Amino acid sequence: GAGVSQSPSNKVTEKGKDVELRCDPISGHTALYWYRQSLGQGLEFLIYFQGNSAPDKSGLPSDRFSAERTGGSVSTLTIQRTQQEDSAVYLCASSLTRGGAGEQFFGPGTRLTVL
Amino acid sequence: AQTVTQSQPEMSVQEAETVTLSCTYDTSESDYYLFWYKQPPSRQMILVIRQEAYKQQNATENRFSVNFQKAAKSFSLKISDSQLGDAAMYFCAHNAGNMLTFGGGTRLMVKP
Numbered sequence: 001g002a003g004v005s006q007s008p009s010n011k012v013t014e015k016g017k018d019v020e021l022r023c024d025p026i027s028g029h030t031a032l033y034w035y036r037q038s039l040g041q042g043l044e045f046l047i048y049f050q051g052n053s054a055p056d057k058s059g060l061p062s063d064r065f066s067a068e069r070t071g072g073s074v075s076t077l078t079i080q081r082t083q084q085e086d087s088a089v090y091l092c093a094s095s096l097t098r099g100g101a102g103e104q105f106f107g108p109g110t111r112l113t114v115l
Numbered sequence: 116a117q118t119v120t121q122s123q124p125e126m127s128v129q130e131a132e133t134v135t136l137s138c139t140y141d142t143s144e145s146d147y148y149l150f151w152y153k154q155p156p157s158r159q160m161i162l163v164i165r166q167e168a169y170k171q172q173n174a175t176e177n178r179f180s181v182n183f184q185k186a187a188k189s190f191s192l193k194i195s196d197s198q199l200g201d202a203a204m205y206f207c208a209h210n211a212g213n214m215l216t217f218g219g220g221t222r223l224m225v226k227p
């Protein structure tokens with residue numbers, strides 16, 4: 001079956017512009033996660049969705065970042081007024097179950113470059 | 116808060132040899148899970164192996180095995196019979212709830 005997909009694969013934008021990154025999780029997976037991977041570093045948690053529950057936004061670095069998940073499936077991460085420090089790879093993951101035991105399946109990521 | 120530390124930014128191994136990647140973590144949770152993920156140049160994160168903290172037996176997946184020392188909060192990955200396809204970034208991660216906390220990664224190079 002299809003894995004987690006993300007679009008676009010690469011995005012180049014100018015400082016101050018807004019960008020939207022899309023994630024299509026594996027069908028049937030109730031949990032969805034967004035992570036950010038800055039150059040040469042590990043992944044940093046951004047936000048977590050579980051079913052219809054309120055999302056865990058504790059990892060969002062500023063109020064310029066927001067995310068939504070429509071119909072319990074597709075998710076969009078929006079970055080407003082992009083800054084150069086937002087340049088990174090943004091990875092989405094989904095899992096079948098909530099909590100620590102569930103294996104998270106990752107998408108290929110979106111590489112964002114802010115000029 | 117959880118933290119995960121990988122002290123080896125880069126490691127190198129000869130093809131067919133064995134290599135061990137180190138990972139230490141800090142957590143206040145008693146029930147948690149530990150993972151090793153592989154990230155090749157394609158950026159796709161691939162789960163290599165998983166360990167439940169309540170299990171004393173070390174997890175094994177074919178050529179990959181872990182040395183889990185709960186008291187020391189250590190979780191190292193051993194790769195036996197290294198292959199060229201093992202070359203990648205390896206990330207250690209901890210999960211006690213909703214999200215994974217990752218270490219900074221170790222770049223593994225495999226020499227033919």
